[in-house]
Amino acid sequence: MATPWSLRIVEENHDAARWVAQEAFAIVDRLESDLSRFQSASYVSQLGRLRVGEALAVNANTYECLELAKAVWQETHGAFDVTVPPEGEGAWHSQMNDLVLCGQGVVEVRAAPLRVDLGGIGKGFAIDEIVAFLTEQDVAHAFVDAGGSTFYARGHLPEGEGDGWPASLGQHGVIALHERALSASGFEVQGVHVMDPRTGFPVETDRQRAWVLADSAALADALSTAALIMREEEIAAFSDAHPDIGIMLA
Numbered sequence: 639m640a641t642p643w644s645l646r647i648v649e650e651n652h653d654a655a656r657w658v659a660q661e662a663f664a665i666v667d668r669l670e671s672d673l674s675r676f677q678s679a680s681y682v683s684q685l686g687r688l689r690v691g692e693a694l695a696v697n698a699n700t701y702e703c704l705e706l707a708k709a710v711w712q713e714t715h716g717a718f719d720v721t722v723p724p725e726g727e728g729a730w731h732s733q734m735n736d737l738v739l740c741g742q743g744v745v746e747v748r749a750a751p752l753r754v755d756l757g758g759i760g761k762g763f764a765i766d767e768i769v770a771f772l773t774e775q776d777v778a779h780a781f782v783d784a785g786g787s788t789f790y791a792r793g794h795l796p797e798g799e800g801d802g803w804p805a806s807l808g809q810h811g812v813i814a815l816h817e818r819a820l821s822a823s824g825f826e827v828q829g830v831h832v833m834d835p836r837t838g839f840p841v842e843t844d845r846q847r848a849w850v851l852a853d854s855a856a857l858a859d860a861l862s863t864a865a866l867i868m869r870e871e872e873i874a875a876f877s878d879a880h881p882d883i884g885i886m887l888a
Contacts, residue, residue, distance in 0.1 A: 641785030648779035762859025
């Protein structure tokens with residue numbers, strides 16, 4: 639997923655911890671082979687090669703990730719969008735309505751080519767899968783870090799100090815993260831590179847960074863991008879409707 643991953647596990651049995659870590663990173667590899675548009679055999683790449691009206695049966699992980707992406711697209715009134723324009727084309731309009739989830743793992747496209755990029759949700763989705771695996775293995779204390787921008791914390795530090803694991807907010811400090819996900823998106827490194835899918839142009843905003851706290855890392859990942867695009871009144875309305883999700887802006 640073109641980003642460094644790290645996993646810290648509190649476990650006295652080093653062999654057991656090593657096995658858990660290896661299996662966790664194998665989950666990332668498998669998901670990348672399913673979800674990456676840069677791998678020609680992935681389900682996402684195959685969707686981009688379908689003709690209008692054709693459908694593709696995808697695996698459960700791919701379908702679930704697409705379902706969540708469409709749900710966030712609807713909840714944010716189009717601010718989060720996983721469809722992208724073909725390379726070399728300047729004009730762009732969302733194709734989310736042309737990406738039809740038919741149930742039973744079947745996806746139909748009603749416009750072609752329909753290019754999907756799950757980069758704004760894929761890291762978080764992989765973290766959620768890792769956390770589910772850690773839960774199955776009774777790993778109570780762990781910290782997953784995807785690229786220093788999306789995290790999930792279970793339990794506490796090895797020393798048992800504090801209320802959770804330290805998660806960096808960059809120059810804005812550190813927070814203690816416990817049984818939750820944190821994801822950040824921003825413009826500091828690449829400038830204003832996030833497109834507003836509702837206009838087809840780079841987003842115009844004074845915000846430099848957004849963080850989202852949520853129970854799901856995939857949700858936090860997607861919403862941190864959407865929060866850079868949504869208007870203030872939209873964020874306020876979303877926060878009122880979802881008091882369990884925290885949104886911070888700078």
